[in-house]
Amino acid sequence: MDTVIDVRALSKTFKVYHHRKGFLGSFANLFSRKHRLVQAVAQVSFTVKRGEIVGYLGPNGAGKSTTLKMLTGILVPSSGSVTVNGYIPHRQRKENAKRIGVVFGQRSHLWFDLPVQESFELLQRIYRIPQAQYHHNVEMFDELLSLGDFFQTPVRQLSLGQRMRADLAAALLHNPDVLFLDEPTVGLDVVAKARIRQFIQQINAERQVTVVLTTHDLDDVEKLCKRVILIDDARLRFDGELATLRRLLSTERLLIVDYAEVYSDISIPNAHMTYQEGTRVQYRFSPEEISTAALIKAILQKFKIVDISVQEPDIEELIKAVYEDNLLLNPPANFP
Amino acid sequence: MKSLSLYLHFITLRIRAQMAYRFSFTLELLSQASISVIDFLMIAILFERFKQLANWTLWEVGLLYGIISVCFAVAEMVARGFDTFQSLVGRGAFDNMLIRPLGTFYQVFAHEFQLRRVGKLSQALVVFLIANSHLDISWTLGKLGYLFLALIGGTCFFIGLLVIGAASCFWTVQSIEIINIFTHGGIFMGSYPISIYQRWFRHFFTFIVPLACVNYFPSLFLLNKIEPAGASRIVVQFAPFIGILFLCLTALFWKWGVSHYQSTGH
Structure with missing residues (x-):
């Protein structure tokens, strides 16, 4: 099996600028360089092979989204290296974009005032998707996600569950090799969650799509991921089989x-x-x-x-358990 | 070619969305036009009293006003995405652009098209045409071509200013209002011949922010006017290209800015 994602000693430090208010303040902001540094991701390394589904977990602010943003080319790493499909996402952003699909659960990637169908057609033009492939995909996703119920509805009128289904389908229209999902089930009810999970599983099985997903929902992890990467406080804490954690999960x-x-x-x-x-x-x-x-x-x-x-049990408890069972990869300095 | 047709597709969708509320659209169009009519009336009233300003008649100033207003109206119409870029970043919409296999500059351009600026644009054109009918410009093919290039150059200049304002969001998240001094302030200033201003002021708006290239130099060329404050003939002739060059430089600045983008809500 070949490696699709290769992350080595990846770090991201944000400069947070001190901000002055008002007209004169904004003028002063132009020249002032006062800032503090925030380490969002520190020395993270891992690889993902084709066809894997990896759960990328951690509490709020651990650096999950920042890592995904570096893998998708949104952010430029401060140091370390990252390749996806052999491309360096921030340098070869457009090439990388053609071969990945991205869904951020918190907001839609579709066009707010366009009906779902027109959003899809726009994506067809953006990604230059051949007509046959487009129709085949829309048909298949409609079957799995019942898009037909709201295919003509403007995106802004969709329910959260419908929007997530539309976004997932949209991210897969161009047959990407890798799918990045940031909190794909956040805010959904049990039925909607189950549907999304089943879809992800099916796409992974049928198309060998590699999936990296962040989530707060341990059910997502149990249903979807064989492998789990855990980060806490910007650092990698655990990388291994879910089975190792199973005992902790089902306690x-x-x-x-x-x-x-x-x-x-x-x-x-x-x-x-x-x-x-x-x-x-x-x-x-x-x-x-x-x-x-x-x-x-x-x-x-x-x-x-x-x-x-x-x-x-939630992510925080899982992390506590990982700490307590000495499964840690990078014990903090003050760890006993 | 494909990029152009995709751009037109984006714009068509935007215009359709704006036309969905036809009544409010018409209202905005009319208010845009009438506000700008008052704009020029102010200048006309001034000339009613003083007749001349530093050797410039009302209709010569009308030419200045017409050119700069056309350029700004078109820039605001096509580059609205840069004008409102701060909210694009705030809503995370710029993240969405970064995951698409298209250039960011292109996508921000294609993001919005403000059709209601046609109101302002038509007022500016009317002022230009009336001014022209009172002036004795011998329109040769060369002068027409020059005017066309000058309008493009001036539009590029204003788009460039909007791009700088937008690119500042990569560092401050909050866009700098200072750019408005150069756009709205620039129009106000540029509605009068630059020769009436102080030397340092003239130099600033010629060499640092080349606003003089938008309408002052082109008007000198079209009117065959020689002014002590005016530059040499060669500078006047090449003035239209300065705006285009300016936009190219801001595009490089933009590219550099994107690599500093921090996104929101890590």
């Missing part, structure tokens, strides 16, 4: 129940009560011992409840 979950009334004995087998305040009770349980469904069923059989919710 314990929290179940929070609002009972209809205060019961005297609310103990449930296989679940440890960790917290109680009035009618609100929190249990800790391990899905390996008891499934969430079985647990809820056991509660419903005995008590009346008002509300119930399950809390998944």
